[in-house]
Amino acid sequence: MHTKAFWPTPRRLGYHMNWIGLIAATVVCFWALVAVIGPMLSPYPPGEIVDFDYYGPISAKLWMGSDYLGRDIFSRVLMGARYTVGISLAAVCLACISGVVLGMTAAVVGGWLDTGLSRFLDALNSIPSKLFGLVMVAAIGSSIPVLIVLLGVIYTPGAYRFARALAVNINTMDFVTVARARGERTGYLVTREILPNITGPVLADLGLRFVFIVLLLSGLSFLGLGVQPPNADWGSLVRENIGGLPFGAPAVLMPSLAIASLTISVNLLIDNLPVKIRDRSE
Amino acid sequence: MNPQIVRLVLGRLGVALVTLLIVSFVVFAATQMLPGDVVEILLGQAATPEAVAGLREAMHLNDPAFLQYGRWLIGLAQGDLGMSYANNLPVAGMIGGRLANTLMLAAVTAAVAVPVALFLGITTAMHRGSVYDRIVTTGIVAVISVPEFMIATLAVLVFAVWLKWLPALSFANDVTSLAEMLRVFAMPVITLCCVISAQMIRMTRAAVIDALTMPYVEMALLKGASRRRMVMRHALPNAIGPIVNAVALSLSYLLGGVIIVETIFNYPGIAKLMVDAVATRDLPLIQTCAMIFCLGYLTLITLADIIAILSNPKLRK
Secondary structure (H helix, E strand, O other), X not given: OOOHHHOOOHHHHOOOOOHHHHHHHHHHHHHHHHHHHHHHHOOOOOOOEXXXXXXXXXXXXXXXXXXXXXXXXXXXXXXXXXXXXXXXXXHHHHHHHHHHHHXXXXXXXXXXXXXXXXXXXXXXXXXXXXXXXHHHHHHHOOOHHHHHHHHHHHHHHXXXXXXXXXXXXXXXXXXXXXXXXXXXXXXXXXXHHHHHHHHHHHHHHHHHHHHHHHHHHHHHHHOOOOOOOOOOOHHHHHHHOHHHHHHOOHHHHHHHHHHHHHXXXXXXXXXXXXXXXXXXXX | OOHHHHHHHHHHHHHHHHHHHHHHHHHHHXXXXXXXXXXXXXXXXXXXXXXXXXXXXXXXXXXXXXXXXXXXXXXXXXXXXXXXXXXXXXXXXXXXXXXXXXXXXXXXXXXXXXXXXXXHHHHHHHOOOOHXXXXXXXXXXXXXXXXXXXXXHHHHHHHHHHOOOOOOOOOOOOOOOHHHHHHHHHHHHHHHHHHHHHHHHHHXXXXXXXXXXXXXXXXXXXXXXXXXXXXXXXXXXXXXXXXXXXXXXXXXXXXXXXXXXXXXXXXXXXXXXXXXXXXXXXXXXXXXXXXXXXXXXXXXXXXXXXXXXXXXXXXXX
């Protein structure tokens, strides 16, 4: 029977988080939840015109005012969460999985594969992300699957660089040398020896990259090149309602606030992650 | 000069050139992915097959892709930028004046942002951990984590809607006096300054803090130098290299900012031209704009690297 003194609380295990991190985590979880069940909560169908007044103020009937056609902004923000969070999450997973797999393999195999891959991805990395997005959208259009793959490809080089740097450090450890001497294959080395030792930092990096992707996606949508009508993510909502800016309409403020609350929270959450998760490599 | 430095700098320039080639290849390949035939877009649905075949021949579209790529690259190097699909004007003429507009915007922004950012970066590093430092660093996190268009909309809200100091939208076409020019430039410059100085403050602060941990700074502290003297005379000269590197790197953030800012404020620059070209799928224009942007970006980051190499005291004789 455990006495109270030996009970493994988060603090004793090194997973303690300060209050800023906890608040940030709450906001992130809130938006994740909204992305999943948001449309069930919305008071009106997001595409329906419910008010004769456009750029209407905040009222008891319309919690966040109405947009340029008199649609309910609250419902549209709830719907937009699905696109912003969903597309970004899919893209960041794509970027990190391909980046980490390539990075670990390059570090373990070394030689010409490492050099060639690093040079090529560094070259891709030196195309500014917004410009790359613009050119690709011009070339292949912007349906949602295209956007996901595009954002994933744009952020793969960064994830590769990060994972490779971590994996190179682990690769020099004695236990990897031992595994190599045992005659283990590359696949085993990568999945069993390297991966478990870089998971924490890679997850933190995934969070930061998620913010970059949300920002780029919103930027593209704001330019009218991201999510296309009738669907709308938060960036498109700002674009649609930019005409209300001179009157300070809530229709343009609310989607902006939604983006800011998500990205700032993710950044704060990563900054305040428990040391044990974030700095495991150091 | 140290031969090792020469070798490193030449190597960096070589990498930049190879990168530019790869970039040009990516840009060209992307425009080849366009679904549908360019000629049919140009001539419209009613074109006869003979007309389509004739134009294809005239535009060398039947050649293998690598030949077209080579021809495009050589044309680009010679300043022959092709004709716009949308209005059949030479691309070079459309870009000329607008490039000057964008460069002017960038120059004004840099002239305002660099001194402010250096001042804030150095003073926050001097008073690290103070309330002032914490306010500035929190502000930086906030600016870095929101999209550029939000900073622009916020600037409009504050300066045009609430304070009513400036017009909400600006047009640089009808500038007649200095006061008007200031009014037109104010909002885009404020927005861009926020975007790039956040990065610059962060990196400058890190560079100075890094220099402050050196043993010779501790020595200066122990011999009784004031905090100001410690930073200005001992730490700063050694942090100049990293700081200039940081400035060049942050200036490359101008690029992402300029695309958004020119669109939102209707500024007649090259980025607005490119966004419009993307909407009409005007490929020669997109290709040229993309290459100009990548050239500017690569120049800045290569410059940053070369400064870092030149300022590294370990490489000095």
